[in-house]
Amino acid sequence: MYWSIDPQTELRLWTPADAPALFHLIVENRDFLRPWFSFPDAIQSSSDAAAYIQRQHERWAQRGEFWAGLWSARRLAGAAGVYVLDRDNASAELGYWLGVHATGQGLATRACQALLVYLFDEVRVNRAVIQCGTTNHSSIAVAERLGFQREGILRQAQRVGEGFRDMVVYSLLAEEWNGQRGPSIDPTA
Numbered sequence: 001m002y003w004s005i006d007p008q009t010e011l012r013l014w015t016p017a018d019a020p021a022l023f024h025l026i027v028e029n030r031d032f033l034r035p036w037f038s039f040p041d042a043i044q045s046s047s048d049a050a051a052y053i054q055r056q057h058e059r060w061a062q063r064g065e066f067w068a069g070l071w072s073a074r075r076l077a078g079a080a081g082v083y084v085l086d087r088d089n090a091s092a093e094l095g096y097w098l099g100v101h102a103t104g105q106g107l108a109t110r111a112c113q114a115l116l117v118y119l120f121d122e123v124r125v126n127r128a129v130i131q132c133g134t135t136n137h138s139s140i141a142v143a144e145r146l147g148f149q150r151e152g153i154l155r156q157a158q159r160v161g162e163g164f165r166d167m168v169v170y171s172l173l174a175e176e177w178n179g180q181r182g183p184s185i186d187p188t189a
Helices: 016-033 046-063 107-123 137-145 174-180
Strands: 002-006 009-013 066-072 075-086 091-098 127-133 149-160 163-173
Touching: 002 107, 009 046, 009 107, 016 046, 016 066, 016 075, 046 066, 066 091, 066 107, 075 107, 091 107, 107 127, 107 137, 107 174, 127 137, 127 149, 137 163, 163 174
Parallel strands: 091 127
Antiparallel strands: 002 009, 009 066, 066 075, 075 091, 127 163, 149 163
C-alpha cells in the first residue's frame, strides 16, 4: 500500500530495507515515544525492527491491518496505520506516531486523512476510531482537526511501562466524513 500525501510526503507499507531507518528513528526518539507507547522498548536492534516489519506484512496479508512508514523529504518521520480492522462491524481504528523532528507540521493529520479516504471509500467502513492518552494533547488535536467526535474515557485501558493510562475515544462515521474530503482540512489549525 502506498499513499502520496503531498510531493514531499508519502505513507507506505514497510519494506525489509526500512529496518535500519526504523531502528534509528526509535533510538533517536525512545524517550519521546515511551510515555505513549510500549513498542519503543521492544525494538532494541535493527533485527528487532526487521522482525517488526515482517509482523506488519503478516498482519496486512491476514487481516488487512498495518502500520506504514511516514516519509517526509525522504526521511522517516514516523508511522500511521490501521491497527484494528473489524470487517464484521465495518469499523477501523487508526494509529499514528511521529519522531520529535516531525511534530507540528501536520504530518499525522494528513496521513490520517489519507487513511480515512482509503477506509471510507475503498474498504467501506462505517466507523473510524482514534484512541489516545487523555493527556496526549497533540493526538487529541489530530482527531479533532479531522472532525472526530469525542465519545468518552476508557479508564486505565492501556498499559504503559509499569502503570496504566486512561484513554480518550474519538469516532468518525462515514456520513460525517462526506464533507471532509480533500484539502479543506487545515492540518495545522
